Amino acid sequence: MSMVDSKQHPDTRKRILDAAEALFVEHGFEATSMRMITGRAGVNLASVNYHFGSKEALIQEVFRRRLAWLNHERLRALDRAEAGAKGAPLKPHQIVEAFFGVSLRMAADTERGGHTFMRLLGRTYTEPTAFVRQFLADEYAAVVPRFKQALFRSLPDVPPEEILWRFHFMLGAMSYAIAGTDALQLVAEYEMDEKDPGALARRLMPFLLGGLRAPLAEQPVKKEKGSRKVA
Amino acid sequence: MSMVDSKQHPDTRKRILDAAEALFVEHGFEATSMRMITGRAGVNLASVNYHFGSKEALIQEVFRRRLAWLNHERLRALDRAEAGAKGAPLKPHQIVEAFFGVSLRMAADTERGGHTFMRLLGRTYTEPTAFVRQFLADEYAAVVPRFKQALFRSLPDVPPEEILWRFHFMLGAMSYAIAGTDALQLVAEYEMDEKDPGALARRLMPFLLGGLRAPLAEQPVKKEKGSRKVA
DNA sequence: GCTCGTTTCAAACGATCGTTTTAATGATAC
DNA sequence: GTATCATTAAAACGATCGTTTGAAACGAGC
CATH class of the missing domain: 1.10.357.10 (Tetracycline Repressor, domain 2)
Structure with missing residues (x-):
């Protein structure tokens, strides 16, 4: 997919953390799904579990x-x-x-x-x-x-x-x-x-x-x- | 159609409201499922939707x-x-x-x-x-x-x-x-x-x-x- | 007895959840 | 070129979600 991004390492981790932070404050932890996070971050669904292990670990890393x-x-x-x-x-x-x-x-x-x-x-x-x-x-x-x-x-x-x-x-x-x-x-x-x-x-x-x-x-x-x- | 008040069996309604109140404060709205509420209240799962219409309406009635x-x-x-x-x-x-x-x-x-x-x-x-x-x-x-x-x-x-x-x-x-x-x-x-x-x-x-x-x-x-x- | 409206019940619905799997891709070193 | 590694991709997993269904149980009036 060649959209605007497609740089070599568009730091997936940071994009996930930023998206999760914004969505958590907007909807809360439970009401924020992995698909909302990855959708907003523009990354694949599985990348959260790949980089952080689980949703719980992602929450901790956000803090x-x-x-x-x-x-x-x-x-x-x-x-x-x-x-x-x-x-x-x-x-x-x-x-x-x-x-x-x-x-x-x-x-x-x-x-x-x-x-x-x-x-x-x-x-x-x-x-x-x-x-x-x-x-x-x-x-x-x-x-x-x-x-x-x-x-x-x-x-x-x-x-x-x-x-x-x-x-x-x-x-x-x-x-x-x-x-x-x-x-x-x-x-x-x-x-x-x-x-x-x-x-x-x-x-x-x-x-x-x-x-x-x-x-x-x-x-x-x-x-x-x-x-x-x-x- | 039942109106706002005055039931002869207010037991189920009150049991649901009390259980929901306690569980909401303990786990939050999203993390509290209907099955947790009805399980704690000792009533059937469908009774929440029967008496209140939806989970959202139940939350409002709790308040x-x-x-x-x-x-x-x-x-x-x-x-x-x-x-x-x-x-x-x-x-x-x-x-x-x-x-x-x-x-x-x-x-x-x-x-x-x-x-x-x-x-x-x-x-x-x-x-x-x-x-x-x-x-x-x-x-x-x-x-x-x-x-x-x-x-x-x-x-x-x-x-x-x-x-x-x-x-x-x-x-x-x-x-x-x-x-x-x-x-x-x-x-x-x-x-x-x-x-x-x-x-x-x-x-x-x-x-x-x-x-x-x-x-x-x-x-x-x-x-x-x-x-x-x-x- | 029977009827009728209300309430409860077990079961299932489709949707969505977090997570896992397996393959494809990209970059680097040989 | 090939091999290796880390990352991304698409699809599917089983579990659980809120809600709906259709029938059974109950109670009051006759």
Whole structure:
């Protein structure tokens, strides 16, 4: 078939990954068939199993190729901030910037597919499939403890438990802001200013920091009597 | 032809809806087959199509039967707060409590399936399927404008655009807090205090209000030349 | 008893799924 | 040229999908 392509090695792998990424975010994993992927990529159906082994392995590779870089950048940003602090605890906004700033910059990159991937990643945080959850946990295993410790040092007066819950909430707000479909039509009329890649960050960052530093609830969350057994 | 309600044998319908709800939140819509649903419900395979017409219609009914009550309660809570204010603008925390408090109380109900449903709903906010998105938009059409207006009155000094974005973020934080899988293993060690139904609310509410009332970014989000027009 | 409308049942429908198979193709080294 | 290797191609595999069918079972009214 001599169509427009027919170069010697039109990197089949990359075409499959790009097509799969776009289709996964558009339809979800289950609703995206191999034939949709290969059709969009312009490659043969069997090439997915040839290059990746299975659909499951393809899904993992879609994440791996971008998540490795993303988490590497997060650690680099944290390293840089800590180097500048010379042993002093970081300010909360520095930690939040290191973690979420990298995500938001990637989400603002519509040229090389970063935006598509971050939407996919955000949606995957609520993905029930077991092997995807396990894969994410592994990919984040090196990043999360570093940020945990930085936050504990940064907010010594806040119970660690509370800090982690608020980080949890922040992750949710960001994921939804990137991946959410605005199902309630809340910001539908404003969503057109996508041209400015930093717009979302300038809206979201104050919100995240406001939530993180909000005063604690007067009433303690849980009052447990005797048992304190959990290992 | 059977109409909308009032069957003498509501057993099969309810069993199907309960089974579908639990399986949808566990595996997602696409990955949940009719045979899984009917198998769990202990009914015949054909009964789903008999009682609901199609899988798509079943999905909509799973949402409709709970969402109608949920949004009704939200409006009731807002009505009560506004009646008590006697025409004065509400405090932000009252509006947030009216909207998210109802959700969190339903999410705390593990007895009658409210918890399962809220997890499903939270995950559906990032669901790409078109007909589900459209359905959600319709179900919320009566609720959103009321809360919008209450927030605008409550925060007259904050640009409406900013208010809506922050409401958007709050919805994301809550959805993820309920539906999220803690993929980063952030709060995995603490998640066992599910017994206290108000624990999540006492953690989340201060976070939400802190984000809502956070100081605006110094730099305006968008620098537009002439107009400042959006109604 | 019988009738009639509703609900349940087992079985099958065609379509599509992920995967496998087997052959053809292309490039490289001898 | 031939041999070798990696890649692509077309076709088919069995399994499972949502849905439909036609008959059996049930219950209320007479």
